[in-house]
Amino acid sequence: MAFSRFRPTSHFIAPHSWMNDPCGAVYVPETQEYLLCYQWNPGTSEGGNCAWGMAKSKDLITWEDCSPALRNGSTYDRLGVFSGSVVSRLIDGQRVLFLFYTSVSAVPIHWSKDYIKGCESQSVAFSNDFGRSWHRYVANPLMKNPPNITGTTGWRDPFVSPWKGLSELLGVDLMTDYMMIASGVKGHGPELHLYQSRNLLDWNPVSTILSVKAGSMVSPTSSLKFGMNFECASFFSIGEKHYIIVGVEEDEDSKRHNGHYLMWMSGNLVLESGAPKFEITSHGLLDHGISYAAHIFRDAEGRLIQLGWADETAKKPIGTKQGWAGCLAHPRELYEILRPNTKLESGIDVWNVDEKSGTMTTLGIRPAPQVSTLRKHSKPVSIDSFPAIRSSNCQIEATFSMLSGNEIFVFNVRESSSEVTTIIFDLKEQQITVDRSKSSLERLGTASPESGSFELLTGEDLQVNIFVDNSITEVYANNRFALTSRIYPSLETSIGLSYYFGGFDEKNVKFACWVGLKNAWPKRIDCEGIIEEMPYVEKVEEETLKEQPIVREAAVVA
Structure with a gap:
């Protein structure tokens, strides 16, 4: 266990x-x-x-x-x-x-x-x-x-x-x-x-x-x-x-x-x-x-x-x-x-502004396309059914449009009556936070929040992508923000999901959730209980290999 x-x-x-x-x-x-x-x-x-x-x-x-x-x-x-x-x-x-x-x-x-x-x-x-x-x-x-x-x-x-x-x-x-x-x-x-x-x-x-x-x-x-x-x-x-x-x-x-x-x-x-x-x-x-x-x-x-x-x-x-x-x-x-080019506040260092071309660039960071195959066998759940979901392994996608820039959107994961991990998208304060203060009754992991600055551009939708896989949580926003966090809920019942959008009109929310993502190791045997029985004993072999001409002499070709 x-x-x-x-x-x-x-x-x-x-x-x-x-x-x-x-x-x-x-x-x-x-x-x-x-x-x-x-x-x-x-x-x-x-x-x-x-x-x-x-x-x-x-x-x-x-x-x-x-x-x-x-x-x-x-x-x-x-x-x-x-x-x-x-x-x-x-x-x-x-x-x-x-x-x-x-x-x-x-x-x-x-x-x-x-x-x-x-x-x-x-x-x-x-x-x-x-x-x-x-x-x-x-x-x-x-x-x-x-x-x-x-x-x-x-x-x-x-x-x-x-x-x-x-x-x-x-x-x-x-x-x-x-x-x-x-x-x-x-x-x-x-x-x-x-x-x-x-x-x-x-x-x-x-x-x-x-x-x-x-x-x-x-x-x-x-x-x-x-x-x-x-x-x-x-x-x-x-x-x-x-x-x-x-x-x-x-x-x-x-x-x-x-x-x-x-x-x-x-x-x-x-x-x-x-x-x-x-x-x-x-x-x-x-x-x-x-x-x-x-x-x-x-x-x-x-x-x-x-x-x-x-x-x-x-x-x-x-x-x-x-x-x-x-x-x-x-x-x-x-x-x-x-x-x-657009007016920037907190994100001035993140963007490379070119006044001559009228454009600005930054490094994009998003889940690799292959990651989407983790959810292929799962049917997406709508926002209406989301609060009824019980899962410690899921993916959440949401796009919020028609924004004023003052909204706060909250997703709760690994939730029970006594524990919860709260993911907060605060557009006014330009912060995305994973609040771990109530993640574990036993304080098994750190309770300090993980937080990062994120500035939404003028007229831009907020695109959210969240992965929860037992003790690891990954949060992405607008394909240029990533945050990885670890949590250790004490209760087996802490598998609830919920949200709070502060009265935001849900007609302007495109939402989907996939529950039970694919096992990344389908052929791996269960290793529980074998650690003490299989201590690692290093075997050192002397290096007697001869240098191979194919490595040394041939021209290198990409």
Whole structure:
């Protein structure tokens, strides 16, 4: 019972034990499958890492467990195989997958600790059989030390991809690959280091593409501050605009979950003394709640998909009793929203305004199209029947039109006579909030609200999308706002749903609710009760694999 009490069923989640970052996702056209790797610490629900867990999927929604892609090694990665990325290439007509990761040989590693020389290095493993087996590169690590060894706050999470805009700026082959590594310098602040390669094995430094002062404001009008260190950074372009995503580690005074947050930045690539730099022109939160460690990749249709880790917000005794911790939020599509220029108030930093064209753009964030298949077997429920629904697993969609801009719309989920989680859309205050003050009688999780700023544009409808899956709740608005939250109701009867629209004319509301979303793991056996019986025992194999010519010598083809 403890194992399944708060366990989501429609989300990506490890079979048991602790999981955190999504750290390698790729679509393999030959098998028409997605592979998704994640940080896993099997055998315990305590935080830590000793493997890249892996699963496969045909549709990005329903999954099947695979053997771990990596486990801790014996030398340069004996204490951790940290986050990274997976790159797919055709080499001499054969599909080769490159798994880049941070290899860890010493701990602790944290921005507040003294940096241990050699604790983090960058390494790679290969697969020539579509991810069924992986083999470490015999010449690992690819890179052994950060630029500033003793003053480093972190140097990890390699993200590898071509970057057309940067290659054009530098005047190099458009097929050049770049590796971005999140980092920071003590006494200064967070940094992003960039390296380049033509064969994915030999890497040369390009520049520190972004370097900011710790604790400084992202912009003069921003509500966000740069923290002490960057993590899990990635880059992409949409049209002519360039974007960077980073996890920001804040200082000890942070009020955010685990002292970090997830930010996107739009900007320009420019040359300073021949070195490329990133100039920020707009920015915002990729998630206003707990989602972290963003990982991006392209799906089978070329859409840009983002994954994120949803940690537990109740650590003990929840984690130790239930035998698992953490899951991923639903896959999200990132795209660009273009609107005619309009007057902005709180959203001035989120939009990139172009006076010349009379338009403004921002980063769009919405559930990936594949997520809609979770509800295919369920008939939508109308607003009249909504208060009679009893469910801890559902999706709610609503569009409110003919708005004055002063309305407050409320949805109550996981509700009983004594418990309720309240989701509030306050247009006047320009806030969206998940109120958890009454979510749990036993105070099993934090009672603090999750809240984010959201400005509705003039004449715009409010479009709401809410997912509830046992202990995880995801809230989306107008395809540009996302908030992930965790709740832990004490009562089994807390499965009611209701709403309050403050007298708003329901003729102007388009509404639907789907109950009982699809199980994301139809082939997985029930793992309840097996945690103590199946402790994870690490098997370390010496690296005796020979370097394979197909990886080393052949030209890289996208």
